[in-house]
Amino acid sequence: MSTKQIQIAQSLPPRLLRFFARYPPPQLTALAAASTPTQTSASASTPTPTPPATVPTTSPSDPNASITSPPPSPTTSQLPYHNPFLPKKNFTTGRWRGPIYGLRQQADLVKLASTHGVVDLLPWTIKKPGEKEKRRAEGGLQVKGTGVGQKVKGKLWERTLKGRLEKRREAMLGMPALIQEWKQKGHGRGWKKWPK
Numbered sequence: 045m046s047t048k049q050i051q052i053a054q055s056l057p058p059r060l061l062r063f064f065a066r067y068p069p070p071q072l073t074a075l076a077a078a079s080t081p082t083q084t085s086a087s088a089s090t091p092t093p094t095p096p097a098t099v100p101t102t103s104p105s106d107p108n109a110s111i112t113s114p115p116p117s118p119t120t121s122q123l124p125y126h127n128p129f130l131p132k133k134n135f136t137t138g139r140w141r142g143p144i145y146g147l148r149q150q151a152d153l154v155k156l157a158s159t160h161g162v163v164d165l166l167p168w169t170i171k172k173p174g175e176k177e178k179r180r181a182e183g184g185l186q187v188k189g190t191g192v193g194q195k196v197k198g199k200l201w202e203r204t205l206k207g208r209l210e211k212r213r214e215a216m217l218g219m220p221a222l223i224q225e226w227k228q229k230g231h232g233r234g235w236k237k238w239p240k
Contacts, residue, residue, distance in 0.1 A: 052160070052161070052162070055160065056160055056162065057156060057160070059153070059156060060153070060156050060157060060160065060162070063153060064165065067123075067125060067128055067167065069165035069166070069167075070123055070124075071165060072165075123167060127167045127168060128143060128144040128145050128167065129143050129144075129145055129150050129167055129168070129169040129170075129171075130143055130168075130169075131143050147170075147171065150169045150170075150171045151171045153166065154166065154169065154171045154172055154173070158173060
Protein backbone atom coordinates (compact mmCIF):
# COMPACT_ATOMS: atom_id res chain seq x y z
CA MET A 45 0.00 0.00 0.00
CA SER A 46 1.11 3.52 -0.66
CA THR A 47 1.79 6.02 2.10
CA LYS A 48 -1.29 8.01 1.08
CA GLN A 49 -3.55 5.00 1.63
CA ILE A 50 -1.91 4.32 5.01
CA GLN A 51 -2.50 7.94 6.06
CA ILE A 52 -6.16 7.70 5.01
CA ALA A 53 -6.54 4.45 6.97
CA GLN A 54 -5.00 6.04 10.08
CA SER A 55 -7.37 9.01 9.86
CA LEU A 56 -10.49 6.81 9.81
CA PRO A 57 -12.66 6.71 12.96
CA PRO A 58 -12.50 3.50 15.03
CA ARG A 59 -16.01 2.45 14.01
CA LEU A 60 -15.04 2.34 10.33
CA LEU A 61 -11.74 0.63 11.14
CA ARG A 62 -13.60 -2.11 13.03
CA PHE A 63 -16.04 -2.53 10.14
CA PHE A 64 -13.26 -2.81 7.56
CA ALA A 65 -11.34 -5.23 9.80
CA ARG A 66 -14.39 -7.48 10.03
CA TYR A 67 -15.50 -7.04 6.40
CA PRO A 68 -12.46 -6.09 4.31
CA PRO A 69 -13.30 -4.42 0.98
CA PRO A 70 -12.76 -6.53 -2.16
CA GLN A 71 -10.33 -3.90 -3.47
CA LEU A 72 -8.01 -4.48 -0.51
CA THR A 73 -8.30 -8.28 -0.66
CA ALA A 74 -7.40 -8.16 -4.35
CA LEU A 75 -4.34 -6.06 -3.52
CA ALA A 76 -3.34 -8.50 -0.79
CA ALA A 77 -3.73 -11.45 -3.17
CA ALA A 78 -1.60 -9.69 -5.79
CA SER A 79 1.15 -8.96 -3.28
CA THR A 80 1.59 -12.65 -2.34
CA PRO A 81 4.56 -14.44 -3.94
CA THR A 82 3.89 -15.84 -7.41
CA GLN A 83 4.01 -19.50 -8.30
CA THR A 84 7.20 -21.14 -9.52
CA SER A 85 7.68 -21.49 -13.23
CA ALA A 86 7.22 -25.31 -13.09
CA SER A 87 3.81 -25.10 -11.44
CA ALA A 88 2.80 -22.16 -13.60
CA SER A 89 3.26 -24.22 -16.77
CA THR A 90 0.53 -26.67 -15.73
CA PRO A 91 -2.63 -24.71 -15.07
CA THR A 92 -5.05 -26.28 -12.65
CA PRO A 93 -8.71 -26.10 -13.63
CA THR A 94 -10.91 -24.20 -11.22
CA PRO A 95 -14.40 -25.49 -10.59
CA PRO A 96 -17.18 -23.13 -11.60
CA ALA A 97 -18.67 -21.19 -8.73
CA THR A 98 -22.13 -22.34 -7.82
CA VAL A 99 -24.58 -19.78 -6.53
CA PRO A 100 -27.59 -21.09 -4.62
CA THR A 101 -30.81 -19.76 -6.07
CA THR A 102 -34.26 -19.63 -4.63
CA SER A 103 -37.20 -21.27 -6.26
CA PRO A 104 -39.53 -19.13 -8.40
CA SER A 105 -42.35 -19.92 -5.98
CA ASP A 106 -40.53 -18.01 -3.21
CA PRO A 107 -42.30 -14.63 -2.95
CA ASN A 108 -39.44 -12.97 -1.07
CA ALA A 109 -36.73 -13.85 -3.58
CA SER A 110 -37.10 -10.76 -5.76
CA ILE A 111 -37.54 -8.38 -2.83
CA THR A 112 -34.36 -9.15 -0.93
CA SER A 113 -31.94 -9.94 -3.73
CA PRO A 114 -29.69 -6.97 -4.58
CA PRO A 115 -29.17 -5.79 -8.12
CA PRO A 116 -26.26 -7.54 -9.80
CA SER A 117 -23.14 -5.58 -9.02
CA PRO A 118 -19.52 -6.57 -9.44
CA THR A 119 -18.65 -5.87 -5.80
CA THR A 120 -21.38 -8.11 -4.37
CA SER A 121 -20.23 -11.14 -6.34
CA GLN A 122 -16.57 -10.56 -5.44
CA LEU A 123 -17.07 -10.50 -1.68
CA PRO A 124 -15.52 -13.47 0.16
CA TYR A 125 -18.26 -13.09 2.80
CA HIS A 126 -22.00 -12.46 2.78
CA ASN A 127 -22.96 -8.79 2.47
CA PRO A 128 -23.70 -7.67 6.08
CA PHE A 129 -26.21 -5.10 4.83
CA LEU A 130 -28.53 -7.67 3.23
CA PRO A 131 -30.68 -10.46 4.68
CA LYS A 132 -29.47 -14.02 4.20
CA LYS A 133 -31.45 -17.17 3.55
CA ASN A 134 -30.60 -20.41 5.32
CA PHE A 135 -31.17 -22.96 2.56
CA THR A 136 -31.40 -25.94 4.88
CA THR A 137 -34.26 -24.50 6.94
CA GLY A 138 -35.64 -22.08 4.37
CA ARG A 139 -35.74 -19.23 6.89
CA TRP A 140 -34.34 -15.75 6.48
CA ARG A 141 -31.91 -14.10 8.84
CA GLY A 142 -32.00 -10.33 8.97
CA PRO A 143 -29.04 -8.16 8.02
CA ILE A 144 -26.25 -7.81 10.55
CA TYR A 145 -26.45 -4.02 10.31
CA GLY A 146 -29.91 -2.45 10.36
CA LEU A 147 -30.92 0.47 8.15
CA ARG A 148 -30.08 3.09 10.77
CA GLN A 149 -26.62 1.59 11.36
CA GLN A 150 -26.10 1.35 7.59
CA ALA A 151 -26.96 5.04 7.22
CA ASP A 152 -24.53 5.95 10.02
CA LEU A 153 -21.72 3.93 8.43
CA VAL A 154 -22.38 5.45 5.00
CA LYS A 155 -22.35 8.97 6.48
CA LEU A 156 -19.04 8.26 8.24
CA ALA A 157 -17.53 6.74 5.12
CA SER A 158 -18.70 9.59 2.89
CA THR A 159 -17.20 12.23 5.21
CA HIS A 160 -13.85 10.39 5.04
CA GLY A 161 -14.10 9.62 1.30
CA VAL A 162 -14.17 5.82 1.52
CA VAL A 163 -17.84 5.18 0.71
CA ASP A 164 -16.82 3.15 -2.37
CA LEU A 165 -15.13 0.58 -0.12
CA LEU A 166 -18.41 -0.32 1.61
CA PRO A 167 -20.49 -3.26 0.32
CA TRP A 168 -23.67 -2.50 -1.61
CA THR A 169 -26.45 -0.95 0.46
CA ILE A 170 -29.61 0.99 -0.30
CA LYS A 171 -28.22 3.82 1.82
CA LYS A 172 -25.29 4.56 -0.50
CA PRO A 173 -25.49 7.94 -2.22
CA GLY A 174 -27.24 7.72 -5.58
CA GLU A 175 -29.03 4.43 -4.89
CA LYS A 176 -32.41 6.06 -4.17
CA GLU A 177 -32.22 8.09 -7.36
CA LYS A 178 -31.28 4.96 -9.31
CA ARG A 179 -34.29 3.05 -7.96
CA ARG A 180 -36.58 6.04 -8.63
CA ALA A 181 -35.35 6.15 -12.24
CA GLU A 182 -35.90 2.41 -12.69
CA GLY A 183 -39.33 2.11 -11.07
CA GLY A 184 -40.71 5.61 -11.39
CA LEU A 185 -43.00 7.10 -8.77
CA GLN A 186 -44.99 4.47 -6.96
CA VAL A 187 -48.22 6.43 -7.47
CA LYS A 188 -50.96 5.12 -9.72
CA GLY A 189 -51.34 7.18 -12.86
CA THR A 190 -47.88 8.77 -12.90
CA GLY A 191 -46.27 6.22 -15.19
CA VAL A 192 -45.79 6.51 -18.92
CA GLY A 193 -49.14 6.43 -20.74
CA GLN A 194 -51.20 6.47 -17.52
CA LYS A 195 -53.67 9.08 -16.31
CA VAL A 196 -54.76 10.01 -12.82
CA LYS A 197 -58.52 9.51 -12.41
CA GLY A 198 -59.26 12.97 -11.01
CA LYS A 199 -62.59 14.50 -9.96
CA LEU A 200 -65.63 14.51 -12.23
CA TRP A 201 -65.25 18.16 -13.14
CA GLU A 202 -61.57 17.55 -14.02
CA ARG A 203 -62.41 14.59 -16.24
CA THR A 204 -65.15 16.45 -18.15
CA LEU A 205 -63.41 19.84 -18.33
CA LYS A 206 -61.83 19.31 -21.74
CA GLY A 207 -65.13 18.32 -23.37
CA ARG A 208 -66.99 21.24 -21.81
CA LEU A 209 -64.36 23.74 -22.95
CA GLU A 210 -64.49 22.33 -26.49
CA LYS A 211 -68.29 22.57 -26.53
CA ARG A 212 -68.08 26.16 -25.27
CA ARG A 213 -65.52 27.06 -27.97
CA GLU A 214 -67.73 25.64 -30.73
CA ALA A 215 -70.72 27.58 -29.36
CA MET A 216 -68.70 30.81 -29.44
CA LEU A 217 -67.65 30.13 -33.04
CA GLY A 218 -71.29 29.62 -34.02
CA MET A 219 -72.51 32.70 -32.11
CA PRO A 220 -72.67 35.17 -35.06
CA ALA A 221 -74.98 32.81 -37.00
CA LEU A 222 -77.13 32.32 -33.89
CA ILE A 223 -77.47 36.10 -33.37
CA GLN A 224 -78.41 36.58 -37.03
CA GLU A 225 -81.13 33.92 -36.77
CA TRP A 226 -82.41 35.52 -33.53
CA LYS A 227 -82.77 38.89 -35.25
CA GLN A 228 -84.53 37.41 -38.31
CA LYS A 229 -87.18 35.74 -36.18
CA GLY A 230 -88.23 38.98 -34.55
CA HIS A 231 -86.16 39.16 -31.40
CA GLY A 232 -87.55 36.09 -29.71
CA ARG A 233 -91.01 35.78 -31.27
CA GLY A 234 -91.29 32.26 -32.65
CA TRP A 235 -87.97 31.20 -31.07
CA LYS A 236 -88.18 27.58 -30.02
CA LYS A 237 -84.49 26.73 -29.66
CA TRP A 238 -82.10 27.04 -26.78
CA PRO A 239 -81.14 29.59 -25.39
CA LYS A 240 -84.49 31.13 -24.53
